[in-house]
Amino acid sequence: MQAQLHTAVLGKRLIVFNRITSTNDFLKRLARRGAEAGTLVLADQQTAGRGRLGRPWQSSPQVGLWFSFILRPAVALENIGALPLAIAVVVAETLSSLGGQPFAVKWPNDILWQQRKVCGILCEAQISPVLDSHAVDYIVAGIGVNVNQHERDFHSAWGGRAASLAIATGKILDRQKIFLELVRQLDAGLFENLAKNIPLLLWRWRALCPNLGKRVNLRHAQETVAGIFEDIGAGGELILRLADGQCRAFAAGEVSLVK
Ligand code: BTN
Numbered sequence: 001m002q003a004q005l006h007t008a009v010l011g012k013r014l015i016v017f018n019r020i021t022s023t024n025d026f027l028k029r030l031a032r033r034g035a036e037a038g039t040l041v042l043a044d045q046q047t048a049g050r051g052r053l054g055r056p057w058q059s060s061p062q063v064g065l066w067f068s069f070i071l072r073p074a075v076a077l078e079n080i081g082a083l084p085l086a087i088a089v090v091v092a093e094t095l096s097s098l099g100g101q102p103f104a105v106k107w108p109n110d111i112l113w114q115q116r117k118v119c120g121i122l123c124e125a126q127i128s129p130v131l132d133s134h135a136v137d138y139i140v141a142g143i144g145v146n147v148n149q150h151e152r153d154f155h156s157a158w159g160g161r162a163a164s165l166a167i168a169t170g171k172i173l174d175r176q177k178i179f180l181e182l183v184r185q186l187d188a189g190l191f192e193n194l195a196k197n198i199p200l201l202l203w204r205w206r207a208l209c210p211n212l213g214k215r216v217n218l219r220h221a222q223e224t225v226a227g228i229f230e231d232i233g234a235g236g237e238l239i240l241r242l243a244d245g246q247c248r249a250f251a252a253g254e255v256s257l258v259k
Contacts, residue, residue, distance in 0.1 A: 004180055009038035010069055010187035017041070019061070021048040023068035024122055024142040030070070031126070031138040037072040038191060042179065049144065051120055053254070063149045063164070065179050068142040069186070075195045077127070080136055081236035081251055083194075084109035084123045086201040087141055090189040091119055092208050094182050095145075099169045105208045107229075107238050107255050116163035119145045143182070147175050202232060211257055216240070220253035229255070 005011045013036065020026055023041040025048070030039060043066045046059030059066045073083065088109040095103045095111065095118070103119075104112045111119035121143050128137040146164035154162045165173050189201070206212055216229045218240055227240035230247055237249040 001176065001180070005183055005187075007038075007184055007187035009191040011038065011040040011183050012036075013039045015039075015041045017043040019043065019045045019047060022046050022050050022142075023066055024050060024124060024140050027068045027070060027140045027142075028124060028126075031140055035070055037070050037138075038187075040067065040069045040183065042067040050122060050142075051144075052122055057120065057122075057144050058155060059144065060149075060153070063153065064147050065143070065145040065175055065182070067179070068140055071139040071141060071190065071194075073136060073139065073190075073194050075136065075198070077136065079195070079198060079235045080125060080139070081108075082198050082202060082234065083139060083141070083236070084121055085205045085232065085236045086190060086194070086198060087121055087123070087143070087186065089201050089205040089208060090185050091121070091143060091145075091182060093204070094185045095119070095165065095178075098178060098181055099165055099173075101168050103168075103208075104210050105205055106211065107209065107232065108236060108252070113163050113165075113168040116161055116167075117146075118163050118165060118168065119143065145178070145182075147178060148172050199234070202234070202236070206232065211255060215258040216255050217258055218250055218253045218255055220250055225250075226258065 002014045020043045023043050027041050045061035046066050049057035049059035051057040088105045092103045092105050092111045109121040110117050123141045125139045126137040128135045148166045149164040211229050218225045227242045230239045230241040237251050239249050
């Protein structure tokens with residue numbers, strides 16, 4: 001598979017598992033020991049796959065793509081929050097071009113088909129311990145793509161809010177082909193001149209986000225704040241216009257559309 005990648009950085013070291021607890025957890029251990037940017041881990045199954053906000057991530061064998069990679073970006077700390085959005089836009093655009101279906105993004109970094117989640121991204125950053133450097137040591141970016149699940153494969157707790165590429169396209173798809181194309185596009189989009197490219201990636205993200213300009217609720221740290229989803233900031237933060245006209249920025253949270 002590695003020979004078919006033809007990438008500059010991503011996947012130069014590729015580790016493939018049949019089964020692992022979590023590709024993010026495995027890769028964080030490697031990153032702490034100095035593994036290079038672009039190191040890539042793919043698993044057919046995860047027994048302890050993790051999602052954002054401490055949630056479990058269903059990672060059954062033979063139906064999905066569960067992979068993680070290391071970034072060591074030269075990006076200012078205040079802009080690090082833009083990275084998950086940058087990854088989401090590359091993944092969404094790639095899936096749209098492969099599947100012939102429009103995939104949308106949901107803040108901060110979900111990928112949706114007809115408002116159902118087909119892909120989630122979990123970025124975990126380690127800030128450099130070197131005093132005053134304010135630099136990022138590494139980011140482990142984990143991507144989970146539901147590829148060939150049928151409707152019955154999703155846990156009832158999802159309540160119809162999850163989907164797969166197979167459900168979206170009506171076809172069983174070649175996971176390896178999708179993986180290779182995602183890795184090529186992520187390599188091209190994220191590993192060269194990232195700091196310079198982030199503003200453009202954020203514009204592409206805006207173009208894929210149907211919730212922009214809409215009335216939303218943002219759940220964050222035990223509170224729910226209502227407002228208009230005004231924009232995203234240079235660091236990927238959600239900018240909400242409140243009822244009094246003031247804007248407030250959020251770095252984390254869960255957005256839902258007010259119907
Ligand atoms: C989310 O939407 O909550 C993020 C889901 C991220 C899942 C991927 S699968 C590969 C990597 N390993 C993990 O344990 N999680 C991420």
